[in-house]
Amino acid sequence: MSDATIIILLSMITTGLMLGMIFSLVAVGVTIIYGSIWMPNAANGQFFLLAALLLWSASVSWGLHPALAALIIIGLSVPFSYALEILLIRRFYDVPNRNISYFVLSLGITQILAGIFSITYGIWSDQFQLPPLVGGLTMLGPFPMVNNRLAAMLIAALLLVALFTLLRYHRYGRALRAVFQNREAAALRGVDVRAVYRMSFVLGNAVVFAGGVLFACAYSFDFSIAWTMAITAFAIMIIGGPGSVLGALVIGMVFGLTQAAVSIFASPTIAAFSYLGAMLVILLFRPSGLFAR
Amino acid sequence: MNVLTSRWLPHAIFAFAAFAMPLVFSGNRYFAFIVGITLLSVLWATGMNLLYGYTGLMPLMFAGIAGISAYVTIGLSAAGWSFWLAMLVGSIAASLVGIVLGLPSLRLRGFYFTLCSLVIQSVITLAFVYFVNLTNGDVGISHIPLPELPGGGQLTGTSYELVLAALTVIGVVVLTLLVESGFGHRLIAIREDDGLAETLGINVTRQRLAAFFIASLFASIGGALYAPYVGFVSPRSFDVLVSLNIWLMVAFGGRGTIWGPVVGAVILAPLPFLLQDYYMIKDVVYGLLIIGVIVLLPAGIVGGWKRKAAAGEPAPDVAQKTAPAR
Amino acid sequence: MTLLDAKLVSMRFGGVVALSDVNVHQEAGETLGVIGPNGSGKTTLVNVITGHLTPQNGAVLFDGAPLLGRKPFQIAAAGLSRTYQSVRVFSELTTRENIATALLDAPRPLPSEGVAETAEWLGLTPRFDARAGSLTLYEQRRLEILMRLVQQPKLLMLDEPVGGLSSAEVRATINLLSELKARCTIFVIEHTMKVIRELADRVIVLVAGEKIADGPPAEILSDQRVIEKYLGSVDA
Numbered sequence: 001m002s003d004a005t006i007i008i009l010l011s012m013i014t015t016g017l018m019l020g021m022i023f024s025l026v027a028v029g030v031t032i033i034y035g036s037i038w039m040p041n042a043a044n045g046q047f048f049l050l051a052a053l054l055l056w057s058a059s060v061s062w063g064l065h066p067a068l069a070a071l072i073i074i075g076l077s078v079p080f081s082y083a084l085e086i087l088l089i090r091r092f093y094d095v096p097n098r099n100i101s102y103f104v105l106s107l108g109i110t111q112i113l114a115g116i117f118s119i120t121y122g123i124w125s126d127q128f129q130l131p132p133l134v135g136g137l138t139m140l141g142p143f144p145m146v147n148n149r150l151a152a153m154l155i156a157a158l159l160l161v162a163l164f165t166l167l168r169y170h171r172y173g174r175a176l177r178a179v180f181q182n183r184e185a186a187a188l189r190g191v192d193v194r195a196v197y198r199m200s201f202v203l204g205n206a207v208v209f210a211g212g213v214l215f216a217c218a219y220s221f222d223f224s225i226a227w228t229m230a231i232t233a234f235a236i237m238i239i240g241g242p243g244s245v246l247g248a249l250v251i252g253m254v255f256g257l258t259q260a261a262v263s264i265f266a267s268p269t270i271a272a273f274s275y276l277g278a279m280l281v282i283l284l285f286r287p288s289g290l291f292a293r
Numbered sequence: 294m295n296v297l298t299s300r301w302l303p304h305a306i307f308a309f310a311a312f313a314m315p316l317v318f319s320g321n322r323y324f325a326f327i328v329g330i331t332l333l334s335v336l337w338a339t340g341m342n343l344l345y346g347y348t349g350l351m352p353l354m355f356a357g358i359a360g361i362s363a364y365v366t367i368g369l370s371a372a373g374w375s376f377w378l379a380m381l382v383g384s385i386a387a388s389l390v391g392i393v394l395g396l397p398s399l400r401l402r403g404f405y406f407t408l409c410s411l412v413i414q415s416v417i418t419l420a421f422v423y424f425v426n427l428t429n430g431d432v433g434i435s436h437i438p439l440p441e442l443p444g445g446g447q448l449t450g451t452s453y454e455l456v457l458a459a460l461t462v463i464g465v466v467v468l469t470l471l472v473e474s475g476f477g478h479r480l481i482a483i484r485e486d487d488g489l490a491e492t493l494g495i496n497v498t499r500q501r502l503a504a505f506f507i508a509s510l511f512a513s514i515g516g517a518l519y520a521p522y523v524g525f526v527s528p529r530s531f532d533v534l535v536s537l538n539i540w541l542m543v544a545f546g547g548r549g550t551i552w553g554p555v556v557g558a559v560i561l562a563p564l565p566f567l568l569q570d571y572y573m574i575k576d577v578v579y580g581l582l583i584i585g586v587i588v589l590l591p592a593g594i595v596g597g598w599k600r601k602a603a604a605g606e607p608a609p610d611v612a613q614k615t616a617p618a619r
Numbered sequence: 620m621t622l623l624d625a626k627l628v629s630m631r632f633g634g635v636v637a638l639s640d641v642n643v644h645q646e647a648g649e650t651l652g653v654i655g656p657n658g659s660g661k662t663t664l665v666n667v668i669t670g671h672l673t674p675q676n677g678a679v680l681f682d683g684a685p686l687l688g689r690k691p692f693q694i695a696a697a698g699l700s701r702t703y704q705s706v707r708v709f710s711e712l713t714t715r716e717n718i719a720t721a722l723l724d725a726p727r728p729l730p731s732e733g734v735a736e737t738a739e740w741l742g743l744t745p746r747f748d749a750r751a752g753s754l755t756l757y758e759q760r761r762l763e764i765l766m767r768l769v770q771q772p773k774l775l776m777l778d779e780p781v782g783g784l785s786s787a788e789v790r791a792t793i794n795l796l797s798e799l800k801a802r803c804t805i806f807v808i809e810h811t812m813k814v815i816r817e818l819a820d821r822v823i824v825l826v827a828g829e830k831i832a833d834g835p836p837a838e839i840l841s842d843q844r845v846i847e848k849y850l851g852s853v854d855a
Contacts (some may be wrong), residue, residue, distance in 0.1 A: 040404060040408065088584065088588065091588060097403050097404070099403065099404040100351065100403050100404045100407060101587055101591075103404055103407060103408070104540075104544075104583060104587050105583075105584055105587050105588075107537060107583060108579075108580045108581070108582075108583030108584040108587065109580065109584070110580070111534075111537075111576050111577070111579050111580030111583060112576070112577050112580030112581060112584075113580075114576050114580075115573070115574060115575065115576025115577035115578075115579075115580060116577060118573065118576065119573045119574065119577075231412075231415060234408065238408070269419060269422070269423055272415075272419055273416065273419060276412050276415055276416050276419070277416075279412050280397075280409065280412055280413070280416075283397070283401060283405060283408065283409045283412070284397055284400055284401070284409070287400075287401065287405055475723050478716075478719065478720060478723060479720075479723055479724070481712070481720075482709060482712075482720045482723070485709040485710075485711055485712065486707065486709055488707075489703075489707050489708075489709065490720070491690075491691045491692050491695075492669070492691055492692075492695055492700075492701060492703075493692075493695060493720060493721050493723070493724065493725075493766065493770070494692050494695035494696045494723075494724035494725060494726070494770065495692055495720075495723060495724050496690075496692050496724070497692065
């Protein structure tokens with residue numbers, strides 16, 4: 001193999017890992033919310049974009065350090081989620097077939113946010129690019145790696161590990177699984193179902209925000225990322241199995257690597273076609289997903 | 294039959310209004326165009342109501358079907374076919390596609406069907422963008438020729454709006470006849486409990502697919518007429534937001550009633566034109582409307598009235614002991 | 620004349636055996652009772668016969684024609700009707716609309732005088748314009764039966780028709796069903812032994828998916844094996 005091929009291959013793998021981890025993060029956020037509240041949050045892509053745009057404003061317009069700004073933005077997602085939960089989400093906790101009401105509700109939120117973005121950020125530019133978190137290159141043998149992306153990858157990996165540990169071993173994670181399996185039985189066993197709902201909504205959105213912030217650090221982006229991310233996160237959730245964190249992680253990584261490979265060898269449209277096709281097949285033949293228990 | 298006391302009185306009033314409005318506004322092309330788009334929206338909302346209101350499925354690929362019909366009709370017209378023949382072929386072809394796209398409803402319910410329809414809509418939109426030589430991709434097709442008239446000349450201006458009015462009135466009458474027929478009663482039974490309907494001998498598969506075919510006919514006739522009327526189509530003309538707007542008309546007006554979606558379309562279709570000066574906030578207004586309908590008006594305007602009216606009647610005596618069986 | 624003949628029916632869900640080599644035979648006019656503990660496969664048997672489940676093995680003949688592979692609506696049209704263990708009516712529709720729905724695709728619909736007479740017999744006439752969901756459980760149970768009777772089925776399979784009813788309502792239902800025997804053949808799953816003892820001409824006992832007994836009620840209900848396996852645990 002020539003050096004050029006190896007460089008392409010390496011960049012494909014790193015891009016794939018990076019994308020995969022961001023996909024996994026967002027999909028875990030979406031699946032936590034669906035697993036508990038039964039809310040298929042189609043607005044996740046707009047939340048993702050919101051975090052990315054805020055980070056852009058904070059670091060480019062107001063001159064904050066991106067790392068500090070990122071932490072503040074993820075922190076801000078908490079009151080944001082609480083407000084939404086109080087205003088809209090909790091009204092539907094006991095509605096029959098609430099997932100379809102939630103789905104439409106989240107499409108409404110999507111419209112509102114998309115409208116706000118085009119009013120506020122639409123005037124700026126098509127592409128948003130942030131200053132790097134860290135500068136410089138690291139040489140991996142003879143091959144250069146961009147430090148900024150390595151840092152983003154490291155943070156994403158740490159976040160995923162922390163999240164997975166939290167969900168597997170912490171009291172909240174066990175309560176979440178109990179609620180997902182059987183809401184009534186969990187309530188009978190003394191789990192505060194509504195508290196789990198609220199916690200899931202807040203945590204899920206915080207994770208989506210974290211994904212958006214990390215993405216903005218590593219790549220330039222435009223408005224179209226919102227819709228792409230919404231569809232991708234849904235596809236990952238459906239294929240991995242709604243409510244399955246492991247499914248979201250594994251399928252998210254698979255999607256990231258596929259996306260990286262496909263965008264080198266074919267057009268992104270083909271990648272989108274293949275996600276949608278995979279999602280259709282799973283919906284029709286195994287609606288509980290690949291990783292359902 | 295006395296028209297004034299007939300159950301067709303609302304239809305007569307609607308038909309009168311539908312034909313009068315284009316004539317009233319014939320002096321002002323801008324207002325007449327709003328009337329034309331509103332009539333098309335009524336036709337689309339009426340078709341979606343058959344699925345969303347009476348069959349209980351939320352089809353987010355509705356606009357995609359309209360788009361397939363529009364592109365086929367444009368393509369065939371460009372190949373030298375008569376517009377009307379092209380529209381017939383395009384509508385039937387798109388409606389057959391609609392049956393195929395309805396197949397998932399045999400396995401999926403509720404949110405899963407809606408999600409599936411959203412995925413299908415996304416695939417259709419991607420296809421419209423991707424197959425550039427048929428659709429001219431994102432650039433879209435402009436200067437779509439107007440339909441020709443049998444006596445020579447073209448269908449244009451007020452006469453176009455009158456044709457739209459005629460088709461819309463036919464659409465509403467057809468939906469009324471359908472839902473009052475055995476077919477409509479079967480659909481309602483399926484909406485309420487498809488398993489029980491099947492146990493009572495109803496062929497659920499066939500009724501559902503028939504509903505998809507008919508609703509798709511509404512979508513595709515509207516799509517075929519939309520293209521020359523507006524003169525321009527692109528994949529955005531038939532994307533998921535269009536499906537969602539039609540859904541909003543049905544849900545806002547009141548699904549599962551004949552007049553709810555008509556009222557919804559008449560209120561919502563002119564909205565983008567009225568908001569034109571506030572173009573930027575259009576999306577926000579739509580989003581707020583969607584949330585408002587879901588939170589405040591789950592049964593829609595007309596549905597809400599019906600419920601109020603029912604509540605005003607003497608309540609059925611639930612506690613009443615029925616005569617013990619002999 | 621043989622009306623229903625199911626031979627060697629086996630049904631597995633993954634590794635769980637729900638029915639194994641079950642034979643059921645029913646003559647026209649004969650009331651067949653099915654008893655067995657929870658999870659013994661009674662409802663699964665009805666689901667297999669009415670086309671809701673496809674068994675791995677076996678054959679089902681109804682009125683001389685094979686049923687397996689036919690869809691539930693076709694089986695209903697062939698004159699085999701069933702009710703559900705938990706009551707199931709179109710609760711948003713009125714009683715009248717429920718009845719009209721049952722008449723839509725009935726191959727031999729009862730003429731309207733017959734419908735009115737049957738509704739009167741079941742005591743539902745005063746409730747015609749009430750929403751079915753607002754009816755009492757006992758009324759909904761009778762509406763379920765009425766919706767089947769307007770289709771004039773040859774065989775009516777009832778899945779726990781007195782479930783959830785008070786003892787007075789159970790008594791009244793037994794009287795109704797014994798009059799019903801003159802109108803169509805009845806296959807009844809029931810836990811309440813009184814129902815089986817008074818109505819059934821013959822009883823089969825299912826335990827863990829296997830038929831362990833088949834015979835007249837008096838004989839079966841005193842059979843030591845049946846008592847051990849089943850009746851000992853339930854108030855008889």
